[in-house]
Amino acid sequence: MKAKIHVTLKPGVLDPQGEAVRHALGALGFAGVEAVRQGKYLELDLAETDRGAAEAAARAMCEKLLANTVIETFRVEIE
């Protein structure tokens, strides 16, 4: 199975990189971009064939390594 994982900063955590991207978009003439939050996307190919077990494993990986849950939150999709 494939696990698609999005790691993003928690709401309220300042994102200086996202803010710099927002400024750059404004400078290029893209008006109306009110906020940019930058994150990470990871794709995992898992040998697991059970959907529930794959999701549980991917979530454990996020908790243990892929996300820093002090400042980040994550979302897991299984395909």
Add this chain to the structure above:
Amino acid sequence: MKAAVIVFPGSNCDRDLAVAFRDAFGAAPAMVWHKETSLPDGLDVIGVPGGFSFGDYLRCGAIAARSPIMAAVSAFAGRGGPVLGICNGFQVLIEAGLLPGALMRNAGLAFVCRDVTLKVETSASPFTAEYREGETVTFPVAHHDGNFVADAETLARLEGEGRVAFRYQGANPNGSMNAIAGVLSENRRVLGLMPHPERAADAALGGADGARLLRSLAGAAVS
């Protein structure tokens, strides 16, 4: 006095720290590769050096914090052994859960490499006993991700328990909350800081304010 320096792929301050330890402690430290699973017997202190462990992949310090040796480092800290993490070493100790908070990209987004003035906020630790509370010292910083953040509760706790060891004076180089440059663990035996005391440990090399941090450790081991 017996010290160890942990070495990861991408560490680049390990030898500087080894020289500073040797000068302060009178014996060269053991250099311990991250794949080891145990530490030398009878250690008095562990240093986790600066650098770019694992190329800063995923998050600074994240992969190093899961290295085999880190279980032994955590156990040593749990027994009250002093652990000093500098720069990337600070990032590793936070990622390993030995210190609270997180270190994010500098607020100005630029890599900052210069001397900074620090206020010593507490002398009540094995790392800062040789300083006077409230005095200012000069250490260099060289980092891209030193912006210390923590939730309001953690921050209040760190301040209330006097666990902010060093604070930036004047311009804050990275936007860290409360201008925090270095924090202590709850038992005050683990210190992580972004500035480099080991690069300010010899007057011939631009300053010796950092040597006192190392001498504090030497004093703590004797007493």
